[in-house]
Amino acid sequence: MKTKTFLHTAIAGLMAALPLSMSAQQMxxxxxxxxxxxxxxxxxxxxxxxxxxxxxxxxxxxxxxxxxxxxxxxxxxxxxxxxxxxxxxxxxxxxxxxxxxxxxxxxxxxxxxxxxxxxxxxxxxxxxxxxxxxxxxxxxxxxxxxxxxxxxxxxxxxxxxxxxxxxxxxxxxxxxxxxxxxxxxxxxxxxxxxxxxxxxxxxxxxxxxxxxxxxxxxxxxxxxxxxxxxxxxxxxxxxxxxxxxxxxxxxxxxxxxxxxxxxxxxxxxxxxxxxxxxxxxxxxxxxxxxxxxxxxxxxxxxxxxxNTVEQVEWLDPYLLNEAEKMHWGFGLKTVAKNPWSRNERWNQWVTGIDDGEYIMVSGVDFGDGAKQLAVNVRASLFGGIIEVRLDDVDGEKVAEVIVPCTKLKQEELRAYVSSSAKGVHDLYFVFKGGKRQQRNLMDFDSWQFFK
Missing domain, CATH: 2.115.10.20 (Glycosyl hydrolase domain; family 43)
Known part of the structure; x- marks a missing residue:
């Protein structure tokens, strides 16, 4: 969508810092x-x-x-x-x-x-x-x-x-x-x-x-x-x-x-x-x-x-959810995972992931609680970290996934989830880099929680 600069990360942080009533407005x-x-x-x-x-x-x-x-x-x-x-x-x-x-x-x-x-x-x-x-x-x-x-x-x-x-x-x-x-x-x-x-x-x-x-x-x-x-x-x-x-x-x-x-x-x-x-x-x-x-x-x-628009049903985190299903992901990009596939030609990677950017998924119903998270990702260089937070980009962290270099091969990575992941919450996947890499950290395909 745009040439990536540190300004975009700052804007993404500004949007995340808005009160829930503001972030619920119809962007x-x-x-x-x-x-x-x-x-x-x-x-x-x-x-x-x-x-x-x-x-x-x-x-x-x-x-x-x-x-x-x-x-x-x-x-x-x-x-x-x-x-x-x-x-x-x-x-x-x-x-x-x-x-x-x-x-x-x-x-x-x-x-x-x-x-x-x-x-x-x-x-x-x-x-x-x-x-x-x-x-x-x-x-x-x-x-x-x-x-x-x-x-x-x-x-x-x-x-x-x-x-x-x-x-x-x-x-x-x-x-x-x-x-x-x-x-x-x-x-x-x-x-x-x-x-x-x-x-x-x-x-x-x-x-x-x-x-x-x-x-x-x-x-x-x-x-x-x-x-x-x-x-x-x-x-x-x-x-x-x-x-x-x-x-x-x-x-x-x-x-x-x-x-x-x-x-x-x-x-x-x-x-x-x-x-x-x-x-x-x-x-x-x-x-x-x-x-x-x-x-x-x-x-x-x-x-x-x-305007504000109400969510008409909660999202089920225990199904396999594509990373490109989101409420907000400013600064990110999506590209076809396999544009030549007849059965899954619609499937996308979330890419262009920089330090501090995030995916927000609205209205996720964890029910009595989740215990484990699986993500499907790939990274070509140093990778990064996915922090999983509730209700805000700086909200409570309930899981953390360390993404290593996968040599551009898709891998499933798992992490334990804290007991706070229960009931209905907005879900944030917050991406963090390190000193050696802050841009293009990884490609994100899908995620799923387990009870």
Whole structure:
């Protein structure tokens, strides 16, 4: 995400030192990469959050692939790596333009709709939400060559089985998709201008109403929305889900219901601002709980960091947990462990680990108590130490794992756990180096406690 300096360690320590009420505020979901254009999807009681990806060195838009994160508790998000990229569209020869996508499921297959800026909207299909995704058409699904407005597709399947795709900046377009989800019937419809509409539509239905959320007029953008009694409109502008604010430059909505609550996702520059005051196109996804009024209208949501989101279930430490499943890990990176694996292509290493950095895992339920911890790691030089602490980066230390040089071979290392590791706590893996090595201490794969 950034060039490592001692400043990053200092920032990480500052964040850890914040009171729990502060650290519980809605900072960006992902800290190991820059993410934008959130597209949540519910599958098998798990939220799959697809995002676009701003490159670490982006000044303007520099976007080559799409990422995936999952959660079941709304606090800890697991990095699932790159699910698709521009190279999946062989008919596109550029190396930039992987803008906002959406993935929907139908008849056991998963369809990824992607704008290839200046070359229309393409579609990919996979048998799994993790991919691999393939291009069934070998050409754009939609391409209005007379302009560059074909961006930001949103796809919705109505109760009667009819699917719709909306998209466009600054104008709003719609087609009816066929059941195969890779073709459409009828003409492309250009909708009348919706007040404050800019781009990034997100269509869904709740009760008897259809909703179209969108990024509202730039700059800065907010999140606006319109309602209709029909999936084809007409759309009535209803106001803001999140108002325009100078605290961020852009926004892009994704909305989903999960375990009895409604959530709105968007984007901001809050992670970038931990590094620098100037603006670059290096955005981060955040989300907040959202509430409806009795008439179906939406209550305005405060800015992301002015919200708190409750954890909806505790994390089980006695299962094998991937290190890339975390609530906070500023300064760290993730890389694919084996990008060529078909069954575990989503698996990641946590890497770029420097002295003083840490992984925070929210809401871990130790029950009656843990007795032993196993970690899977590798180190190429001197290694380091993993301190396991409760509730704070400087909280009670309940275990310590000494990581030697493993010659880059993955090893399982074990440590005894103190009796304090019982009940529900936030869990911190704090990394320490020595005089001979303070940066790139190790790569961290997974962890598991034992009773």
């Amino acid at each position: 960006p979901v992902v800290q190991t990469k820059y993410t934008a254009d959130p597209a949540p999807m519910l599958h098998n009681d798990t939220i799959f959050l697809y995002t676009s990806h701003d490159e670490d060195n982006a000044e303007g838009f520099l976007m080559k692939n799409w990422l995936l994160y999952t959660t079941t508790d709304m606090k800890n998000w697991q990095d699932r790596g790159i699910v698709a990229g521009l190279e999946n569209f062989e008919w596109y020869k550029g190396n930039n333009g992987a803008w906002a996508i959406q993935v929907v499921e139908r008849n056991g297959k998963f369809y990824l709709y992607a704008p290839i800026h200046g070359h229309g909207i393409g579609v990919l299909v996979a048998d799994s939400p993790y991919g691999p995704f393939k291009d069934p058409l070998g050409k754009p699904l939609v391409w209005q060559k007379e302009h560059w407005e074909d961006i930001d597709p949103t796809v919705f399947i109505d109760d009667d089985g009819q699917a719709y795709m909306y998209w466009g900046n600054p104008n709003l377009y719609m087609v009816k998709l066929n059941e195969d989800m890779i073709s459409y019937s009828g003409e492309i419809v250009k909708h009348p201008k919706i007040e404050d509409y800019q781009e990034g539509p997100w269509m869904y239905k709740r009760g008897k109403y259809y909703y179209l959320a969108f990024a509202s007029t730039c700059c800065p953008e907010g999140i606006g929305y319109a309602m209709s009694k029909k999936p084809t409109g007409p759309w009535q502008y209803k106001g803001h889900i999140m108002n325009h604010t100078e605290r961020t430059r852009g926004n892009h909505p994704g909305i989903i219901d999960y375990k009895g609550k409604s959530y709105v996702f968007g984007q901001n520059s809050d992670l970038l601002k931990l590094d620098m005051p100037e603006y670059k196109e290096r955005r981060s996804v955040s989300f907040a709980e959202m509430h409806y009024n009795q008439d179906g209208s939406i209550q305005e949501v405060p800015y992301w960091t002015d």
